[in-house]
Amino acid sequence: MSSEPQFLSFKGLKQYTPDEGWEQVNAILQSHTQPTAAQSPAPQRPHPTTAPVPENVPTLTESPEDKRNASPMFDPLIHELFEQLRVAPSDELTQTWRTIAAEVNLLTQRMALQRELQERLQKLDQDLLALRATILQHLSEVQEAADQQLSSARLRAEVSALAQSKLAAKLNQKRS
Numbered sequence: 001m002s003s004e005p006q007f008l009s010f011k012g013l014k015q016y017t018p019d020e021g022w023e024q025v026n027a028i029l030q031s032h033t034q035p036t037a038a039q040s041p042a043p044q045r046p047h048p049t050t051a052p053v054p055e056n057v058p059t060l061t062e063s064p065e066d067k068r069n070a071s072p073m074f075d076p077l078i079h080e081l082f083e084q085l086r087v088a089p090s091d092e093l094t095q096t097w098r099t100i101a102a103e104v105n106l107l108t109q110r111m112a113l114q115r116e117l118q119e120r121l122q123k124l125d126q127d128l129l130a131l132r133a134t135i136l137q138h139l140s141e142v143q144e145a146a147d148q149q150l151s152s153a154r155l156r157a158e159v160s161a162l163a164q165s166k167l168a169a170k171l172n173q174k175r176s
Contacts, residue, residue, distance in 0.1 A: 014077065
Protein backbone atom coordinates (compact mmCIF):
# COMPACT_ATOMS: atom_id res chain seq x y z
CA MET A 1 0.00 0.00 0.00
CA SER A 2 1.27 3.46 -0.77
CA SER A 3 1.45 6.29 1.72
CA GLU A 4 -0.52 8.53 -0.65
CA PRO A 5 -4.11 9.14 0.35
CA GLN A 6 -6.64 7.29 -1.77
CA PHE A 7 -9.46 9.57 -2.96
CA LEU A 8 -12.26 9.34 -5.40
CA SER A 9 -12.34 12.50 -7.45
CA PHE A 10 -15.71 14.21 -7.87
CA LYS A 11 -16.45 17.61 -9.28
CA GLY A 12 -16.41 20.12 -6.45
CA LEU A 13 -15.04 17.63 -3.88
CA LYS A 14 -12.73 19.31 -1.38
CA GLN A 15 -10.51 18.23 1.45
CA TYR A 16 -9.51 20.26 4.46
CA THR A 17 -5.95 20.19 5.72
CA PRO A 18 -4.91 22.39 8.63
CA ASP A 19 -1.89 23.80 6.78
CA GLU A 20 -3.52 24.33 3.40
CA GLY A 21 -7.20 24.91 4.25
CA TRP A 22 -9.87 23.74 1.84
CA GLU A 23 -8.44 22.46 -1.43
CA GLN A 24 -9.73 20.65 -4.45
CA VAL A 25 -9.10 16.89 -4.22
CA ASN A 26 -7.79 16.96 -7.79
CA ALA A 27 -5.16 19.52 -6.74
CA ILE A 28 -4.06 17.31 -3.84
CA LEU A 29 -3.77 14.27 -6.11
CA GLN A 30 -1.78 16.28 -8.65
CA SER A 31 0.55 17.53 -5.94
CA HIS A 32 1.21 13.93 -4.88
CA THR A 33 1.93 12.87 -8.45
CA GLN A 34 4.28 15.80 -9.13
CA PRO A 35 7.19 15.50 -6.64
CA THR A 36 8.71 18.87 -7.57
CA ALA A 37 5.56 20.72 -6.68
CA ALA A 38 5.15 18.73 -3.47
CA GLN A 39 8.70 19.46 -2.24
CA SER A 40 8.43 23.22 -2.60
CA PRO A 41 7.16 24.82 0.59
CA ALA A 42 3.63 26.13 0.40
CA PRO A 43 3.17 29.78 1.25
CA GLN A 44 1.85 30.16 4.77
CA ARG A 45 -1.50 31.84 4.98
CA PRO A 46 -2.78 33.36 8.16
CA HIS A 47 -5.51 31.30 9.79
CA PRO A 48 -8.35 33.61 10.68
CA THR A 49 -10.72 32.44 13.36
CA THR A 50 -13.64 33.00 11.02
CA ALA A 51 -13.57 32.72 7.28
CA PRO A 52 -14.05 36.02 5.46
CA VAL A 53 -17.42 36.38 3.81
CA PRO A 54 -17.12 36.80 0.05
CA GLU A 55 -18.50 40.02 -1.35
CA ASN A 56 -20.49 38.33 -4.12
CA VAL A 57 -22.56 35.68 -2.42
CA PRO A 58 -24.64 33.82 -5.04
CA THR A 59 -28.40 33.80 -4.82
CA LEU A 60 -31.05 31.71 -6.50
CA THR A 61 -32.09 34.62 -8.68
CA GLU A 62 -28.65 35.31 -10.14
CA SER A 63 -28.12 34.57 -13.79
CA PRO A 64 -25.12 32.55 -15.07
CA GLU A 65 -23.46 35.79 -16.22
CA ASP A 66 -23.48 37.02 -12.62
CA LYS A 67 -21.83 33.79 -11.48
CA ARG A 68 -19.02 34.12 -13.99
CA ASN A 69 -18.12 37.51 -12.54
CA ALA A 70 -18.06 36.20 -8.96
CA SER A 71 -15.14 36.67 -6.64
CA PRO A 72 -12.22 34.20 -6.56
CA MET A 73 -13.57 32.90 -3.24
CA PHE A 74 -16.58 31.43 -5.09
CA ASP A 75 -16.97 27.74 -4.28
CA PRO A 76 -17.57 25.41 -7.27
CA LEU A 77 -19.60 23.08 -5.07
CA ILE A 78 -22.01 25.88 -4.23
CA HIS A 79 -22.01 26.86 -7.90
CA GLU A 80 -23.02 23.30 -8.83
CA LEU A 81 -25.72 23.30 -6.13
CA PHE A 82 -27.20 26.54 -7.47
CA GLU A 83 -27.07 25.16 -11.02
CA GLN A 84 -29.03 22.12 -9.88
CA LEU A 85 -31.56 24.30 -8.10
CA ARG A 86 -31.94 26.60 -11.10
CA VAL A 87 -32.43 23.76 -13.60
CA ALA A 88 -35.66 21.83 -13.15
CA PRO A 89 -35.24 18.08 -12.79
CA SER A 90 -36.20 16.13 -15.89
CA ASP A 91 -36.72 12.67 -14.50
CA GLU A 92 -39.73 10.49 -15.31
CA LEU A 93 -41.38 11.13 -11.95
CA THR A 94 -41.34 14.88 -12.53
CA GLN A 95 -42.90 14.42 -15.97
CA THR A 96 -45.56 12.17 -14.43
CA TRP A 97 -46.38 14.80 -11.82
CA ARG A 98 -46.56 17.48 -14.51
CA THR A 99 -48.96 15.27 -16.47
CA ILE A 100 -51.04 14.70 -13.34
CA ALA A 101 -51.13 18.44 -12.62
CA ALA A 102 -52.24 19.19 -16.17
CA GLU A 103 -54.95 16.52 -15.97
CA VAL A 104 -56.14 17.84 -12.58
CA ASN A 105 -56.38 21.34 -14.10
CA LEU A 106 -58.38 19.95 -17.03
CA LEU A 107 -60.61 17.99 -14.63
CA THR A 108 -61.21 21.14 -12.58
CA GLN A 109 -62.15 23.09 -15.69
CA ARG A 110 -64.49 20.34 -16.89
CA MET A 111 -66.11 20.06 -13.45
CA ALA A 112 -66.69 23.83 -13.40
CA LEU A 113 -68.22 23.58 -16.87
CA GLN A 114 -70.37 20.67 -15.71
CA ARG A 115 -71.58 22.69 -12.71
CA GLU A 116 -72.38 25.63 -14.96
CA LEU A 117 -74.27 23.40 -17.41
CA GLN A 118 -76.18 21.75 -14.55
CA GLU A 119 -77.19 25.18 -13.24
CA ARG A 120 -78.29 26.21 -16.73
CA LEU A 121 -80.21 22.92 -17.12
CA GLN A 122 -81.91 23.44 -13.78
CA LYS A 123 -82.94 26.98 -14.81
CA LEU A 124 -84.15 25.62 -18.18
CA ASP A 125 -86.19 22.94 -16.37
CA GLN A 126 -87.78 25.64 -14.20
CA ASP A 127 -88.57 27.72 -17.29
CA LEU A 128 -90.12 24.67 -18.99
CA LEU A 129 -92.29 23.94 -15.94
CA ALA A 130 -93.45 27.56 -15.83
CA LEU A 131 -94.20 27.49 -19.56
CA ARG A 132 -96.18 24.25 -19.20
CA ALA A 133 -98.18 25.76 -16.36
CA THR A 134 -98.89 28.86 -18.48
CA ILE A 135 -99.97 26.74 -21.45
CA LEU A 136 -102.26 24.64 -19.22
CA GLN A 137 -103.76 27.83 -17.77
CA HIS A 138 -104.42 29.19 -21.27
CA LEU A 139 -105.96 25.87 -22.36
CA SER A 140 -108.20 25.96 -19.33
CA GLU A 141 -109.30 29.51 -20.17
CA VAL A 142 -109.97 28.47 -23.80
CA GLN A 143 -111.97 25.46 -22.56
CA GLU A 144 -114.08 27.69 -20.30
CA ALA A 145 -114.70 30.14 -23.18
CA ALA A 146 -115.63 27.26 -25.50
CA ASP A 147 -117.93 25.79 -22.83
CA GLN A 148 -119.64 29.18 -22.44
CA GLN A 149 -120.01 29.51 -26.20
CA LEU A 150 -121.39 25.97 -26.37
CA SER A 151 -123.84 26.70 -23.56
CA SER A 152 -124.90 29.92 -25.31
CA ALA A 153 -125.28 28.08 -28.62
CA ARG A 154 -127.40 25.32 -26.97
CA LEU A 155 -129.51 27.92 -25.24
CA ARG A 156 -130.01 29.80 -28.53
CA ALA A 157 -130.77 26.53 -30.28
CA GLU A 158 -133.37 25.63 -27.62
CA VAL A 159 -134.85 29.13 -27.73
CA SER A 160 -134.96 28.97 -31.55
CA ALA A 161 -136.55 25.51 -31.46
CA LEU A 162 -139.11 26.68 -28.86
CA ALA A 163 -139.83 29.87 -30.83
CA GLN A 164 -140.20 27.85 -34.01
CA SER A 165 -142.62 25.41 -32.41
CA LYS A 166 -144.69 28.24 -30.85
CA LEU A 167 -144.71 30.17 -34.09
CA ALA A 168 -145.67 27.04 -35.99
CA ALA A 169 -148.44 26.36 -33.46
CA LYS A 170 -149.82 29.94 -33.84
CA LEU A 171 -149.67 29.73 -37.59
CA ASN A 172 -151.41 26.38 -37.54
CA GLN A 173 -154.13 27.78 -35.28
CA LYS A 174 -154.87 30.65 -37.55
CA ARG A 175 -155.33 28.33 -40.47
CA SER A 176 -157.76 26.22 -38.85
